[in-house]
Amino acid sequence: MKQRALSGKRGKTVKQTSGETRGAGQQKSSSKGGRFYWNITGFPFPLGPLLTRRTIRYEVERGSIWTFEQEQALGFSNVTTNVRMTVIKLRSGGLWVHAPIAPTKECVALVKELGLPVEHIVLPTFAVEHKLFVGPFSRAFPSAQVHVAPRQWSWPLWLPVQFFGIFPSSVLVDNDTSTPWADELEQKIFSSAVGIGPFLEVAFFHKRTRTLLTTDSVIFVPQTAPEVVREENLMEAGGPLTATVRALSGGTSEGGPEPPEEAKPQNRAGQLQLGWQRMALQILYFVPFNLLQPAGSFAAVSGKLLVSPVLKKLVFLNSRDETRRWVEDITSSWDFRRIIPAHFAAPVQAMPQDFRAAFAFVFSETEAQQPRKEGGLLGRLFGKARAVTEFPADDMRALDGLERILRQAGVLNK
Known part of the structure; x- marks a missing residue:
């Protein structure tokens, strides 16, 4: 397109x-x-x-x-x-x-x-x-x-x-048919109290173009940075890490070792790409495990539809029933062919089974393998959904620790 x-x-x-x-x-x-x-x-x-x-x-x-x-x-x-x-x-x-x-x-x-x-x-x-x-x-x-x-x-x-x-x-209002745009756009609301206040997002479906609009619920991390991200920021992120960041990354101590020479970017394009990988991982995990050599962790999350690790850990896993109902409602009612989220790449070529696959962690194994809407002929021809739901355990350590702290403090539901 x-x-x-x-x-x-x-x-x-x-x-x-x-x-x-x-x-x-x-x-x-x-x-x-x-x-x-x-x-x-x-x-x-x-x-x-x-x-x-x-x-x-x-x-x-x-x-x-x-x-x-x-x-x-x-x-x-x-x-x-x-x-x-x-x-x-x-x-x-x-x-x-x-x-x-x-x-x-x-x-x-x-x-x-x-x-x-x-x-x-x-x-x-x-x-x-x-x-x-x-x-x-x-x-x-x-x-x-x-x-x-x-x-x-x-x-x-x-x-x-x-x-x-x-x-x-x-x-x-959820499924409101009285809005001024009801003939063209439908809407479904996710709402759940998971901590100090409710988490909510309204998904919209533009019927004529079969486009699903979301905000933060799903994302697609592109291989290269969005055009609007300034190159000076990417170059800075792809340069030597500060002592604090290096201390947090991979458990290395302050002033720890630099990555091996063969892992360092050899040109401007390489430094821009390294900068984007580091940025994306910090946005997804806050404190990813290895920013010195992030290629492996970046490969695990890029090029696929996914739920942000932060939202998965702190919101959707703590609201399984509400999440499951919302995803079921969207995928059984709307036959979309693409998704436009509010961050990272868009439009994302995706169908209902892709969206459901990204939320497979709230379904039982049997439910996850049997999406209610197959996405039409194209979905059946191309088979398995392009989605990821499991993230590297090392990268999830900081979020795991944050979740424990929030539960102990009573911020998250027990």
Whole structure:
């Protein structure tokens, strides 16, 4: 399939295979003013970049679905990935916006270039990185209605969404057939109380294009970094590790050994790739076991549909019944052919059995091997789903320890 990447008025057409391509595009403007966005919020650390954010627009389905990506970092860290907003043209001629990103001048201009009014803005989760920009984005398009996922909360203080500048027109309801977009988009809500507050995500299905929209529940880690991730960050991540990171990685002591000479990147491309492998593993595991030589751990999670190890460990395994019902509902009702998550690669060529396979850990062995929807002729022809559910035990050590601490502290359900 073809996907067009634009960060300016001119763009190149790039081939997209299972969400693997970094894409190509030209700058909207040489002035940094179009990308300026001062962000000091986000608990406990601000969500970077703190001052400038590049926006890239991709055309997923000609004239009807676009994705907009920006870089996202934790605080002052160089560990970054992408965050994605999806925009769909409705039959009314207006735009439906899923999970808004920072409304920089460049971002707003790229939306307005579509030449269609923004009618609906949707917050599909409680997560701060997606909630943070809903208010500012809605002010950039004041005629749009705002719709939010239920049971919104914040930590350490439970604050109403109005505190974040969000003034919703409605609260999303599971399987609601009365929404303004009901003839085109269906919705199913996952909600579960697993700790200090509920975890929730609303999945959407665009019927005409057979596209499943998710936020954080599933991801597809590409072999190379998303285009919007800056090369200077990748080069820094692929360089010598700090003493602290080296001490945490592989159990080596401060000032521990460097990787063998043959394992070091020999050129810029190698350093960029090493940087991306290290970034991706830190995002997935927080503290992966071996950042000195991460290729093996990266191979275990890249190129496949998966549930983030953090969410698997801390959310879905602690909400098996709710997770199973949600996955069953999605895979038995929606015959999708691709998934657009809010992070990492997209669109991902995947069918219902792929989605179910990624959540096999909440099903019995018999249930996991017998998906209720086979994904049509293509699913039967190509056989086994491209998904992974088990992660290297060494990489999971930090998350295992975190889970024990949270249980002992009473934060997680016992």
